[in-house]
Amino acid sequence: MIFQSCRLPTDNLGLNYPSRPCPTLLPSTYTTMTTSQAEQLFSGLIGAEYDMLRVICPAAAEVSHRVGRRVAGWQPAYPVAGPLQAFEIGCGTGITTLALLSSRVDLIVHAVDNEPTMLDQARVHLRDWLESGRLSIEHTDALAGLRNLPSHSLDLVASGYAIHNFLQDYRRAVLAEILRVLKPGGLFVNGDRYGLDDTLEHTRLTQQEVRHWFKGFGELGRLDLLESWVVHLFSDESPDHIMRLGDSLRLMEDLGFQSIAVDYRDGVNTLLAALAP
Ligand SMILES: C[S@@+](CC[C@H](N)C(=O)[O-])C[C@H]1O[C@@H](n2cnc3c(N)ncnc32)[C@H](O)[C@@H]1O
Secondary structure (H helix, E strand, C coil): CEEEECCCCCCCCCEECCCCEEEEEECCCECCCEECCCCCCCCCHHHHCHHHHHHHCHHHHHHHHHHHHHHHCCCCCCCCCCCEEEEEECCCCCHHHHHHHHHCCCEEEEEEECCHHHHHHHHHHCHHHHHHCCEEEEECCHHHHHHCCCCCCEEEEEEECCHHHCCHHHHHHHHHHHHHHEEEEEEEEEEEECECCCHHHHHHHHHHHHHHHHHHHHHHCCHHHHHHHHHHHHHHHCCCCCCEHHHHHHHHHHHCCEEEEEEEEECCEEEEEEECC
16 A cells, blocks of 8 residues: 655646655555646546446447557557557546557557546456556556656557547647657557537537437436536537647647548547657
8 A cells, every 4th residue: 555645846737746645545556646737527427337438429439449450550660679568548447448458469558547436447347458467557647657657668659538638738748748758650549539620510510419418318317427428528628628630630740740640530539640750
C-alpha cells in the first residue's frame, strides 16, 4: 500500500507532484501523480455500467477493433529489437486494450486511466493479459503518465474514445507529449469521437444520436443512465472540449506529426493515425 498524493503547487498545466503523503491509502498498483486539468468524467453511473456503451454507441466497438487492426498492419520503418512498446491513453474497462493486445504478439502495452471505477473493471477483464506480462495498468492521468516517460522511448501510442474527453489545452499538451515520447517513425493511432466540421450536420447527427439513446434506454427502463449520458454529452459538445476533425488535423500538423491520415469515418466515429518525425 502507498499514500495518495495531496494537492501541491502546480506547473502551468497543474501537474501535482507526489512529495507529501495524505492519510488515504490506495492499493500499491495506483500511482500518485495527477494533473489538475484532468477531469474525471467517468466516476459515476456511466463508468460503473460502461458496458451499456453498446446501447449509445454501437459504432465504438467497431472503431476499437480498427485500432487493433491498424496496429496489426503497421511495420515500423526503423529496425526493432524485441517487442514493440505501446502506451495506451484512457484504457477504461479495456475494450481497445484488448483489441491492441490481440492485434499482434510482439506488443507490450502500458495502459493508463484516471478513473478507478473503470480500472477495476479492466483489471478483471484483462486479468490473463496482466498475468502474461504483456500488459501493465497504471492509475494516472494521460498527461502525468506521458510526462513520466523518457523521450523517444515508445514505438506506439494508442487510444480509444478517451482524448475527446479532454479540455482543449490539456489535449494539446497530451499531443505534444505523444510526439516527445514516440521514437522517430513511431505510430500514434486514435479511434475516437471527432466532431464534424460542418456544424449544422454535426448538430443533426447529435440530435439523431440522442433520439436513439432515448429509444434504447427507454426500452430498458434506464432513465438514470440516459440522464448520465446526456449530461456527459453536454461536456463532449462544449467549446471547452469538443474535438472537431479539422481543428485536430491542423493542431497535429502544427505540432509536427507526419503522415496524418483519417483511415475510417462513420459520422463522428473516426480512426486517425499519424507518425512521429
Ligand atoms: C469513453 S471511455 C473509453 C475507454 C476505452 N478506451 C474504450 O475503448 O472503451 C474514456 C476513458 O478515458 C478515461 N479518461 C478520461 N480523461 C482521462 C485523462 N485525462 N487521463 C486518463 N484517462 C482519462 C476515462 O476515465 C475513461 O475510462
